[in-house]
Amino acid sequence: MKPRTTLTTAVATAMLSLALPAMAAPDPNDWDAVLQAAEGQTVYWNAWGGDSRTNRYIAWVSEQMQSTYGVDVEHVKLDDTGSAVARVLGEKQAGNMDDGRIDLIWINGENFAAMREQDLLFGPFAESLPNFALTHPDENPEVVTDFTLPTEGYESPWGKAQITFYYDSAQTETPPHSIADLLEWAKDNPGQFSYPRIPDFTGSTFLKQALIELSNQDDALYAPVVEAEFAEITAPLWDYLDELHPYLWRSGRSFPESGPNLRALMSDGELSLAFSFYPTDAAVAVMEYELPESVRSYVLEGGTLGNVHFVAIPYNSPHKAGAMALANFLLSPEAQAQKQSLSMWGDRTVLAASRLDENDKALFEQGEIHPSALPADALSNTLAEPHPSWMTALQDAWLKRYGVN
Amino acid sequence: MVLLPAFGYLPVLGADTFHLEAWQDLWAHAGLHRSVLLSYFSGLITALVALFIVVLFLAASQGTWIDRAIRRMVSPLLAIPHAAVAFGLAFLIAPSGLLVRWASPGLTGWERPPDLLIVNDPFGLALMAGLILKEVPFLLLMSLAALPQLRPEQRVTLARSLGYAPGIAWLKCVFPALYPLIRLPVYAVIAYATSVVDMALILGPTLPPTLSVSVLTWFNDPDLSRRFMASAGAVLQFGVTLAALLTWWLGEQGIKRLCQRWLANGSRASGATAIAFGGRALLLAVTLLAISALAGLALFSVAGFWRFPDALPGTFTLDHWQRILPGVATPLINTLSVGLAATLIAAVLVVATLEHAARHHLPALRAQWLLYLPLIVPQVAFLFGLVVAVESIAIRPQHALVVAVHLLFVVPYLYLSLSESYRRLDPRWVQVALSLGVPPWRAFWQVRLPLLLTPLLTACAVSLAVSIGQYLPTLLLGGGRVPTITTEAVAMASGGNRRLVAVLALLQALLPFIGFSLALMIPRLVWAKRRQMRGAA
Amino acid sequence: MIPNLQSLHIKQMTITLAGEALLAMHCDIAPGEVLTVMGPSGSGKSTLLAYLAGFLSPAFQAQGELYLGDKRLDTLPAEQRGIGLLFQDPMLFPHLSVAGNCRFGLPHRANDKRQQVAQALNQVGLAGFENRDPATLSGGQQARVALMRLLLSQPRAVLLDEPFSKLDTALRQEMRTLVFGQLREAGLPTLLVTHDEADANAAGGPIIALG
Secondary structure (H helix, E strand, O other): OHHHHHHHHHHHHHHHHHHHHHHOOOOOOOHHHHHHHHOOOEEEEEEEOOOHHHHHHHHHHHHHHHHHHOOEEEEEEEOOHHHHHHHHHHHHHOOOOOOOOOOEEEEOHHHHHHHHHOOOEOOOOHHHOHHHHHHOOOOOHHHHEEOOEEOOOOEEEEEEEEOEEEEEOOOOOOOOOOHHHHHHHHHHOOOOOOOOOOOOHHHHHHHHHHHHHHOOOOHHHHOOOOHHHHHHHHHHHHHHHHHHHHHOHHHHOOOOOOHHHHHHHHHOOOOOEEEEOOOOHHHHHHHOOOOOOOEEEEOOOOOEEEEEEEEEOEOOOOOHHHHHHHHHHHOOHHHHHHHHOOOOOOOEOOOOHHHOOHHHHHHOOOOOOOOOOOOHHHHHOEEOOOOHHHHHHHHHHHHHHHOOO | OOHHHHHHHHHHHHHHHHHHHHHHHHHHOOOHHHHHHHHHHHHHHHHHHHHHHHHHHHHHOOOOHHHHHHHHHHHHHHHOOHHHHHHHHHHHHOOOOHHHHHHOOOOOOOOOOOOOOOOOOOOOHHHHHHHHHHHHHHHHHHHHHHHHHHOHHHHHHHHHHOOOOHHHHHHHHHHHHHHHHHHHHHHHHHHHHHHOOHHHHHHOOOOOOOHHHHHHHHHOOOOOOHHHHHHHHHHHHHHHHHHHHHHHHHHHHHHHHHHHHHHHOOOOOOOHHHHHHHHHHHHHHHHHHHHHHHHHHHHHHOEOOOOOOOOOOOOEOOHHHHHHHHHOHHHHHHHHHHHHHHHHHHHHHHHHHHHHHHHOOOOOOOOHHHHHHHHHOOHHHHHHHHHHHHHHOOOOOOHHHHHHHHHHHHHHHHHHHHHHHHHHOOHHHHHHHHHOOOOHHHHHHHHHHHHOHHHHHHHHHHHHHHHHHOOHHHHHHOOOOOOOHHHHHHHHHOOOOHHHHHHHHHHHHHHHHHHHHHHHHHHHHHOOOOHHHHHHO | OOOOOOOEEEEEEEEEEOOEEEEEEEEEEOOOOEEEEEOOOOOOHHHHHHHHHOOOOOOEEEEEEEEEOOEEOOOOOHHHOOEEEEOOOOOOOOOOOHHHHHHHOOOOOOOOHHHHHHHHHHHOOOOOOOOOOHHHOOHHHHHHHHHHHHHHOOOOEEEEEOOOOOOOHHHHHHHHHHHHHHHHHHOOOEEEEEOOHHHHHHHOOOEEEOO
């Protein structure tokens, strides 16, 4: 028996040693090697699939990746990014170290923080991507900061979002221009505004927006929540909401399910004022027959919350080279320009104009600006996202106060 | 069974902290008791009302052409996926919905939608209405499959000759015999309704939502520590479902006692007119509601901008279809291949089991409860555990795994739909065949299967519809790599673009609809010249 | 076409259910002879038929032996016993035509199937009925097709399970004559189970009373 055991061990060792080099993650700094390894790989990109324009853009990216790099990109359409995080966590629990089902995730904020904390991400890789320099991180710290957390190269920037309000100009002449105004407006127009039910992402963002304004941008918001101070800092928010809720849609007894639901309710004429994370959302909705052409977009006078969304690679992705090639392509001027064009998607670029040559800049020249879209200069006033712990704390507190009607 | 370890596997998430902290968090969660009560009552009420409607219709039904027409309209409704019904219904009854649009401003004077909490109402009425729309066709189909063995005409004729009005005769003579045969389907309805996620997300209460929705939210929460609470919640969900089933069972016992007296009290006509009218009216209402919901979807799938309170969209466009269609080839093929594979395997397994039992004169298995476990244990409760279990034995998600997990849900439904017809098939058919010197396999292929063709095809159509409707199992066990029309539809639904959702919902309804149509048409074509076979259909 | 005729021997048969004896029988049935077993319902008539035909539920225990000539049958499965059955209902397969029903029992390698079926139908006055749907036949016609289907399968013994009880009175007498005539002509040992004394008289053979 003994020789045979030894033989088995030997074979197993040999197989392991054969397998290991293939499994080892490619070095992001050796870009040629990355591209070489990427060729022929299939990258399973888990990304929220609720928007047909995003889906269309990803399909376009997939074609480009196939023809340029020989990388096959499969869009796994999620209804909730959380389910992808759950999957990676499950794989880690089960001890799947190198054959995960997910190669790239569209992610930011809380989900990124959670995955980092559980050590579920591969990296650092982002800063080694050749196109990363085009984002000019020194001047644009938001591309390396996600809800105050430094990304440390564990996710690569993809696009920009900012809270943008919109209203039907045919029905509403003077929309509110601050959180305080909003309360007065709601009193004058009861039942015509609402925000998505917490813990929805967009709904939670509204809470943060209100809190930033009502607390005069308290510095404490940009550090982890200190429990002792939480009640005091958030007191103005709860006072505000207590006063606002009776004037909301359904008198605050029910809230829309998600951000996109606000748009559907606008479309049905139930709401007269709504907001979205995507500055071009209203314009796109007009093009998609969801909203009337009289819809106009704007941001609050004191600025609105904005953030960058990213792509990240799970620690056990078997196609890291392909995923990096994809992340790099997403940062190319060509891909970013396509993404920004209203006819494709309308998501703002993360590239810095100062880093682009004239040809590349020309790619971003839009034709006419859509009348329902936000004028380009309106977005200069961006408020930074608070520390992710605020999101969770605000959600819990909200659910305690308003979660049962 | 793989289920129990998968279910028991969940505590691994929290190791030793599982028992205490997670449960404390759960109990402390605001609105938990409301969530629990909502799940519990919506399950019971849904089953009660759906059963009531079906029974009343069957009692009223005299086999006239109207009754047959209503029946024929109902069965294809089973094909419409739950989520599609929910979307359609929500749009129908919302304050800005189709019904209000048609009545406004002419009848109501409303230029703006009224600010009324109809959809997502705190009592879950909209949710229950949606569930009832889906469960009535299911219970009706199950009843119709079980009825012929009871020879209801003979029983009713006998009772009528004793002076009973037809509806009363049916209730007193047929229903008591029918109920035991459709009891498991009723339990499946209760279990489903207490733990449903997709319909509850669209129609259900929000502050707080039903327990199953809360559990799913916790599972998907970016804060990974929520998973412990989610696991505890999943266990609680199982408990709620069991409690609802137990309540129903106790109710059954109580009603059985109470009804002994009613059955024998000799009252022959009281309530007969109400039954005759109400039975048809209720089922007709359910059918029309479901069809209008579907019509609303169809309208939206070609709608341009549609301002409230216009009765119709201002413009029509095919843009939405053109946007969706190019991308649905793969999902459609996956849906069909997984659905057909699961149905075929399930049919072989179930028929083999039933044939084995028939040949060896085995009584209905006590172990069949095990088969129904996947229907009774809420999906959220064991699927996450199953994913970890499958991962840890290094089986990688793929088509085969999706088919395998679909089997967990398809087999019970197929068994549910087929076993009674199979078992009740007159044993003399096969005895005659054997006594004519034909070997058992020929008796099976040439006598048993042809005689059971109609119920077998119906059961397969039900199974196909069940497979097509699976969302969580497909997503989780497929690792996202087996996109089906349902995963596409659910992902799109999260974007709230009602026009595109309508297109996908209609596509999602298409395949099962074709399945049911085939199940209806094939026997008609094959038995075109065989009167008795058509009569049996 | 008549094969060598043999008797059916039921030897020391006892059937018990859960240790309780239900019925016992020991008898021989000669070729062409009809043995009538009479008894009220519940006397075990159907259990007896199930035993002889090979369909006895495992809940019952049977002892004794069943022979056709010197070939032991009780150890064989139903389809190899060569014992034909006629029930109260004609049990014509509703998914097959009249001819399909008749051919169903024909031995696989039989020649001239079509002709045999035509001849058989002709014999009972149903010439040209081959393509008819059994559901369109009258009760008497169905009973005759069932009889011919049985005979075409070339059984070596026949069991009759109250075969006339569902026919109306006029037809009953006619069918009795036909069935017993045909069976006698074929020289088959036959066991008739009935509770109708007229059946027994028409059968003209020995009578055993059960119960």
